[in-house]
Amino acid sequence: MLDDFFTRAMVAGVGLALTAGPLGCFVVWRRMAYFGDTMAHSALLGVALAFLFQINLMAGVFIVATLASVALLFLQRRGALSTDALLGILSHSTLALGLVMVAFMSWIRIDLMGFLFGDILAVSRFDIAMIYGGGALVLGVLAWLWRPLLAATVNTEIAEAEGLRPERARFVFMLLMAAVIAIAMKIVGILLITSLLIIPAAAGRRFAATPEGMAIAASLAGVLAVVGGLSASLSFDTPSGPSIVVVALVLFLLSLVRLPEGRGTGETGETS
C-alpha cells in the first residue's frame, strides 16, 4: 500500500495533522504564533548543519530549533530588547544563515523549494515511521504534561503557587514544538509549518466547549486540510504545503460562518 508516493504522503500528512492539532491549540492559547514561526525558520539552519555533519535531517532540525528557543529564553532574561524584536532577529537571521550555508555547500544538491514549501515526493517509509513514532511520543508527553501546561497557560503564578512547576512544563513544550517542526518539515515545508499548528486550532475553536475538545477538533480540522490539500495538489499540480494551508484556511473561514439562529463564539467578548 505504501508503494505509492501519494499514499505515503497522505499517511504521513494525517499523522502529522493529528500531532499538530493539540500542540497548535497551546500555540494559539499562549499567543506563541511568532515564537513557533521563529523555531520553524531556524529549521533551515538545522538542515544545512545536518548536511554538513552528515547526521539525520530531523535530528539536525530538532537540535537547532531547540537551541533557537533556548537562545530566545536566554535573551529574554537579559531583557535588552523586547520579545517581539528578538523574535524578528532570530527568525530571519537563522533562516538567512541557513540559506547562506546551503549556498556554500556546492558539493551537494539541495532541493531548497522542497524544504521551504514541502515535497510530497520526498516522503519515505522511514519518514512515515518517524512521523508516527515521533508523533505518538509527542502526544504522549503532551498528555502527561496537559494539566501543568494548561494551568500555566491560564495563569503561571497559580500553577507555580500550587506546585505544578510551569517553567518545566514550558521547556518541555518547546521540545515538543521542535519535534513537530522536525517531522512536519517535509510535508508542509519550513515556511508554512506554523500555519499547520495555528489554522486548524483556530478553526476548531468554534466547535469546542472544553480545551480538550478544541484539541480534538484541531486534529480533525488538520486531517481534513491534509486530505483535501494533498488531493488538490495531485489534481492541480500545485505544491503540497501551500495546498494544505489553503484548504486549512478555507476550513477556518467556514468555521466563522454563522448558522442562522446560532449565536457564535465570536461575540463572547474579551472581558476576563
Next chain:
Amino acid sequence: MLQSTAGSAGPLVEMKNAGVRRSGRWLVRGVDLTVRRGEIVTLIGPNGSGKSTTVKTAIGVIAPDEGTVRREPALKVGYVPQKVSVDWTLPLSVERLMRLTGPLTRGKMDEALQAAGIAHLAGAEVQTLSGGEFQRALLARALVREPDLLVLDEPVQGVDFSGEIALYQLIREIRDRTGCGILLISHDLHVVMAETDTVICLNGHVCCRGTPENVLKSPEYVRLFGARAGDTLAIYHHHHDHTHLPDGRVRLTDGTVAEHCEEHHAHDHAGGAKEERDAG
C-alpha cells in the same frame, strides 16, 4: 498524616527579614511575616509598596534575595492572583477552571461553587463573566482545593460595594469552616479590618503592624495615608445573622431557612445588595 498534625502547631509560613531585589532596586525589604492556621493576615499599603511581591515570596513564586522564607512541609496553597486574563481562544468553563490544578469530585465542586454564590454559573465560559463573578470563580477554585493557606491578592477588585461586603463575609466563613490561614492583600482598610487578626502596613518595608485598631491609630499609618485617613475610614464592624440564598430565601445562623429576613435583621440591606449583584 502524622507530619501534617505535627506541623499544624507551627506557622504555615514564616518570613524573616525577607527582601526581593529587581534591576538593582529593592522592591521590598526587611519583611517579617507569620501566618498561622485560622489566622487572617492582611497586607495594606500604597501602590508599588511591594504587597504582591511579598505574598508571592511567601508562597514561593518568587525566591527571596535576602532573608528566609520557611513554609510548612507539603503546604497546600490556594492562590487568587491580582490579575488573571484568559485568552478568549481558550474554551474554559467555570467547571473546567475549578479542575485547573487538580482533579475534583462533582460534590466538592458544587459545594465550592455554592459557597462562592455562583452555582448557577458552573457551565458558563469564564470570558463571559463579570468582574465580580470571575473573582468569585477564582475564589471558588482556590478554596475547593481545601488549602492550608489561602492567598488572596486584592480579591474585591472590580466588585461593587455590596459585593465586596459579601466577598469578605465569604472569606471569613471559609476561615471559620476550614480553619485555614488566610493571607490577604487589600487596597482599603475599612472593610476587611473587622475580620483581620493582624494588619501589616507595607511601604517597601514593614511600616507598622498590629491589630486593625492599633494600625489605624499608629503615626506611621497616619503619615502614609494622610491625617484624615483615621477619621474617614471607619472600621466596619458588623455582624450578619442571615445569609441570602440564590433562590431568594434566607438562611439564619442557627441553620434554619426562612422566606424573609424581616423579623431577624440586624441591618437591612437585603433588597439592594442582592439586586445590584444580580444586575452586575
